[in-house]
């Protein structure tokens with residue numbers, strides 16, 4: 001099967017400064033890839049290239065065997081989940097989750113059924129009519145996740161999706177998120193600073209260092225390598241620059 005995402009020789013140069021330097025990566029269908037690395041190593045820039053928000057790059061981005069360079073973000077079949085879920089404040093929970101289905105003109109009965117399924121999946125069964133402003137941070141992130149999954153994305157892109165939450169909630173939600181991604185067979189790329197989060201969520205880890213891939217492989221191996229490396233493992237990024 002073709003990878004859900006493939007990057008070939010992605011480089012980004014901002015005003016003569018190399019921010020990404022020849023990145024090659026692939027994410028197989030159903031696989032979850034974590035991008036780790038210190039601040040400024042290029043993680044968000046790479047995510048922006050994948051999502052289609054950044055066109056100042058060389059190299060190619062493909063999905064399911066097709067090049068998608070130049071395809072606008074909303075036509076890529078990807079969904080995004082950020083640190084703050086960015087829900088629509090004037091819509092209730094069902095209105096938020098159903099939004100991608102409305103855009104796709106899926107009929108009301110099917111939409112309502114799917115919303116109920118997604119709420120069950122994220123542990124918020126029966127929350128349809130709740131005003132989003134009355135939800136806790138963790139509940140809002142669950143609703144944002146349900147909305148991202150409602151579009152049945154070919155790839156889910158997550159930019160530190162749990163970092164706004166407190167530690168205990170973060171750990172619980174990381175486990176839930178992994179279960180949900182597995183049960184829906186969703187391929188995902190997520191940016192994190194947190195090794196624990198990568199350990200729970202990811203099948204593979206790529207460590208960025210100054211715009212290059214410093215380490216890449218199965219999660220256990222890469223994290224063990226970081227913990228054992230000289231002077232590394234002490235900071236949360238596991239990279240000394």
Ligand SMILES: Nc1ncnc2c1ncn2[C@@H]1O[C@H](COP(=O)(O)OP(=O)(O)OP(=O)(O)O)[C@@H](O)[C@H]1O
Pocket residue numbers: 014019037038039040041042043044045046
């Ligand atoms: N639009 C831009 N113009 C110029 N430089 C930029 C731009 N966007 C990012 N950069 C620079 O590119 C480098 C990589 O930034 P990026 O945000 O991708 O890093 P990051 O690994 O996501 O960092 P963090 O973990 O702090 O979010 C940084 O040095 C940043 O200052």
